[in-house]
Amino acid sequence: xxxxxxxxxEPRTADVDGDTPLLWVLRDxxxxxxxxxxxxxxxxxxxxxxxxxxxxxxxxxPISDIGGKTVTTxxxxxxxxxxxxVQEAWKAIDVPQCGYCQAGQIMSATALLASKPKPTDADIDxxxxxxxxxxxxxxxxxxxxxxxxxxxxx
Numbered sequence: 001x002x003x004x005x006x007x008x009x010e011p012r013t014a015d016v017d018g019d020t021p022l023l024w025v026l027r028d029x030x031x032x033x034x035x036x037x038x039x040x041x042x043x044x045x046x047x048x049x050x051x052x053x054x055x056x057x058x059x060x061x062p063i064s065d066i067g068g069k070t071v072t073t074x075x076x077x078x079x080x081x082x083x084x085x086v087q088e089a090w091k092a093i094d095v096p097q098c099g100y101c102q103a104g105q106i107m108s109a110t111a112l113l114a115s116k117p118k119p120t121d122a123d124i125d126x127x128x129x130x131x132x133x134x135x136x137x138x139x140x141x142x143x144x145x146x147x148x149x150x151x152x153x154x
Contacts, residue, residue: 005066007032008076018064022056023047025063026073034074034103038132045131048104049073055111074103082148083110089147092154097135105131109145118149 002015007030014020014029026032026049035058038046042057049058050072077083086109096102105128112119112127119127124145133141146152 003063003066005063006070008072009070009079014063016063019062021059022049022061022063022066022071023058026058026071032073032075035107036100036103038101038104043130043132044101045104045108046101048107048131050077050107050111053111053114055108072107074106077107077110080110080114082114085148086110086113086144089144089154093140093144093147095137095140095144097133097137101131101133101135105133105141109141109148112145113149118151119145 001018002013004011004013007026012030014025016025016029023035023037026035035049036046037059038044040059042060045057047057047059048055051066052069078087086106090096090102090106108128108131112123116123124142128141143152147154
């Protein structure tokens with residue numbers, strides 16, 4: 001079945017079964033490989049994208065659930081003012097180590113700052129809970145979020 005969806009501001013069509021996870025539509029059908037497969041059970045956050053600005057786990061979200069909503073991926077988040085600030089802070093703090101989880105981390109951080117421009121440590125911990133980093137860059141992630149929020153200097 002053909003599904004039409006808006007991804008990073010552009011209309012896209014995917015001819016897939018309705019139960020196909022959004023992650024595989026993005027990666028295999030549309031060629032947007034920034035969101036990663038980690039666990040396949042919405043537990044690690046590597047596949048995080050935005051659906052109408054809200055972070056979701058693309059590995060467990062069937063394409064049939066997207067409807068007329070807008071999908072934003074790591075490939076498009078830098079076009080938003082908050083996403084651009086987060087990406088710049090990530091670079092300034094040199095957050096990534098292996099980098100595998102970082103697209104999901106950035107997507108969750110951007111959603112947090114879009115809803116709470118000056119988050120507390122508790123807000124950051126809550127928003128980033130479920131985004132796992134095997135390299136344990138959590139301290140740098142938190143600092144980068146604070147830098148992007150203008151609460152700390154790089």
